[in-house]
């Protein structure tokens with residue numbers, strides 16, 4: 106059903122500006138407005154084929170298609186930027202300006218990355234360059250996948266293939282490594298990969314869907330005349346502009362030519378750094394690229410009421426309003442940050458009270474939104490204790506995170522107890538993989554001590570599969586896997602890998618020897634922490650500093666959780682973990698069609714809404730997490746604006762004022778009393 110445009114929407118529909126940036130707030134009818142513009146253009150005689158509607162993800166594309174249908178803009182099919190670029194690449198192929206590259210699947214890309222890592226390692230070795238970096242990425246699928254993610258981000262953020270150019274000097278690499286918070290060797294591997302992929306300028310040996318946009322930009326930059334072959338619409342409508350990255354920004358600017366361009370975004374929702382989104386593309390860079398652009402607002406939300414509007418206006422220092430008749434209740438939950446689990450337990454109680462107070466509230470109407478996924482451990486435990494069914498969205502349950510599985514594996518080996526792994530192939534697979542990733546396992550099956558193997562023919566060529574099958578068959582062979590494979594020195598180990606293996610081996614041997622005196626899981630974990638430099642060990646498996654920090658925080662929470670069982674033997678703690686995991690997966694299976702509360706992070710919550718939203722851990726060091734307060738403010742804005750009927754903010758009680766979040770209690774967030782009114 107088409108909507109009657111509001112005053113703000115009417116002003117946008119009346120504008121005849123060549124370029125319009127619609128500066129919107131969350132839930133203000135952004136996509137609907139683009140639908141209205143498309144419909145009006147068609148009613149004025151523009152053919153549907155001359156209107157190009159673009160989005161940055163398949164989810165956003167679907168929502169755009171729905172809104173176009175609702176507004177009766179018939180015959181217009183939105184595309185993602187990637188699909189749009191791919192069509193143009195095909196056109197360039199049809200006119201002979203491009204030899205279409207081979208499409209490459211994840212397996213081929215992984216092989217090529219390993220090849221690139223090998224070439225960088227050889228360069229380092231031949232020049233006698235000292236490096237602490239472990240180049241043996243083929244030993245860990247997790248590390249390869251992590252590299253792929255970094256490669257994707259570099260391509261999205263660097264305007265061109267600059268980092269793949271032959272003349273890409275070491276200074277450039279160091280600058281990029283610094284900017285992206287990465288070891289320089291990773292940048293070198295990505296550059297080597299790109300050189301393999303683009304052996305001659307503009308000729309690509311293979312291509313994945315992440316390459317469509319940057320490759321098209323590259324081709325248009327190399328061959329200016331190619332543009333003349335590409336279809337030129339009369340109107341571009343681009344949704345969720347706050348998600349645009351450097352390569353996409355450049356492509357839209359190149360392809361615009363004489364067409365009108367209308368983009369709509371919410372600059373306070375720029376939080377998608379992983380895909381390369383940056384604030385400047387919605388602000389100064391947009392205005393300098395399109396000097397005559399008109400900026401029009403959509404600042405009345407149709408999702409939340411005035412109380413949230415006021416709070417987010419203070420947070421973002423820009424006017425946010427709500428349409429008449431919307432009400433969002435705000436709750437405050439105080440907790441004691443000095444008492445373990447206190448915040449999580451307060452959240453669980455609040456969920457129960459919401460559920461009990463209104464019988465029309467279903468658990469699936471409630472979401473707990475955390476700043477990051479490592480904050481879920483206590484919350485999951487409190488929800489399990491309170492018997493509240495929940496599902497994790499965009500979060501891996503803490504029991505199955507690699508860093509936690511690594512610690513759990515050490516507990517089994519040191520304690521010499523494996524009963525709780527019986528008949529649990531899923532956990533064993535993840536645990537064996539985590540051990541291999543954290544220590545570095547040889548990829549050569551010949552280095553295995555075959556007397557222990559219990560493997561099928563299918564697994565014989567894959568060392569990890571051999572290990573998984575063997576440990577699934579006999580869980581106590583986890584110790585064999587650790588001693589005989591994971592920490593066993595190999596000829597091709599780097600000095601660094603060899604040292605780490607020796608450290609892990611000595612630590613586990615010593616603690617196993619003290620088994621009788623180390624009674625609880627907390628005793629063992631604290632002893633591991635004292636003997637192994639865990640932050641350094643974690644950064645080997647997870648090179649990006651921010652992710653390594655998150656993994657370390659997970660480990661710290663896990664140790665804290667184990668302390669609650671310090672009076673019980675280690676085996677009881679392992680049984681408790683298994684029990685929790687079983688309850689979680691039984692719930693997930695049986696509740697697939699029943700209401701479950703959603704436990705998620707701000708990143709995943711973006712674009713979604715719930716009746717009741719709970720934000721835990723609003724305190725210094727937790728939210729904000731990083732030093733960039735402007736970015737943290739945007740994270741909080743996205744989190745708060747997901748709520749419809751109620752928004753609950755959980756923060757330390759009055760006696761812990763020094764821990765209050767500066768996002769809620771900074772100068773911009775204060776009323777006359779000095780106490781936030783958020």
Ligand SMILES: Nc1ncnc2c1ncn2[C@@H]1O[C@H](COP(=O)(O)OP(=O)(O)OP(=O)(O)O)[C@@H](O)[C@H]1O
Nearest residue numbers: 108109110111131132133134135136137138407712
């Ligand atoms: N003029 C209007 N009259 C009545 N309802 C409207 C109008 N414009 C938009 N809406 C409704 O407001 C709601 C939000 O609209 P829409 O989904 O377009 O917002 P959005 O800003 O794209 O949301 P998000 O913040 O999730 O990206 C929808 O239910 C839509 O149908």
